[in-house]
Amino acid sequence: VRDFQSVIGREIRKQAMEKVGKLPDALVACVGGGSNAIGMFYPFLADESVELYGVEAGGLGIETGQHAAPLCAGRPGVLHGNRTYLMEDENGQ
Structure with missing residues (x-):
């Protein structure tokens, strides 16, 4: 890539x-x-x-929960076979 x-x-x-x-x-x-x-x-x-x-995208700020900052606030997950940091809920959605 x-x-x-x-x-x-x-x-x-x-x-x-x-x-x-x-x-x-x-x-x-x-x-x-x-x-x-x-x-x-x-x-x-x-x-x-x-x-x-x-x-990375800050949105309304990390503390608001309304952001798109997977490196700062995401958690490890799998997307298209790749393990990376994702913005997802407790159900992996």
Whole structure:
């Protein structure tokens, strides 16, 4: 998945060099729902000058219970055969 999604990061790298002549100072990607972050970050892992930030949806805030933040408030579960952190109830729904 990382290799297929890395087109995102390669395109960012190419366009940054073409448009501004340098790598970006930082990259921000959503996490917790797929492979967007690793696809964007992978081509920049060796570049210490580029800060990498992964963020997840906060909704109305963790304390409200009305959020979509599986990494902070989820629990381990299985989705499509993959064990990951999920937002689910006590019945696995």
